Amino acid sequence: MTKETKHIDRNRLIELISEDAIESEPHLTECEECRLAVELLRQFCVAGAVPLPDAPGGWVAKAQAIAASEPLSAKISRLVARIVFDSWASASPVGVRGMETTSDRRIRFETEELSLDLRAEQGTDEWSFIAQLRPATVGSTTLTADGTEIKPNEYGLFEWTTRKPTRHITVLLDDEEIKIPELTWKRPTST
Secondary structure (H helix, E strand, C coil): CCCCCCCCCHHHHHHHHHCCCHHHCCHHHHCHHHHHHHHHHHHCCCCCCCCCCCCCHHHHHHHHHHHHCCCHHHHCEEEECEEEEECCCCCCCHHHCCHHHHHEEEEEEECCCCEEEEEEEECCCCEEEEEEEECCCCCCEEEEECCEEECCCCCCEEEEEECCCCCCEEEEECCEEEECCCCCCCCCCCC
């Protein structure tokens, strides 16, 4: 093939990809470059295809509004409190052990600026919990215990009872969310 060989124009190449036989165009038997172009276009049949439809205008507007608004995650800063004290972490000395020490539990969690003291007491049919956030906070504070929202009483204490011990606690303080590590309630064994 010489440089003077004239190639098939683009529109004719697009027409050829939809035709069954390459033989319908005699030039393709002589020009390897045009024949490879037709074969390539057949394998990746995009040319001449119907363009993808646009999403409905209302959907596009909603998506743009969501993208433009500030996400809730940007408004809330999330912290994970660390446990600094757990009365069940180690067994009490022999002379101190008794039912009071295994049915009651004190746990303290801290972040850099706040601490949450939690006291749990097992009764015959339910668990009673009292939690206190320190320093005492001003503003809207909510404690969520296993999905139940609890507001502080007039003394700033969060009080609730449940049939099973609470495992998941989150404190929402104005624009800050404090996640407490999941609680386990396996009692220490006495030795």
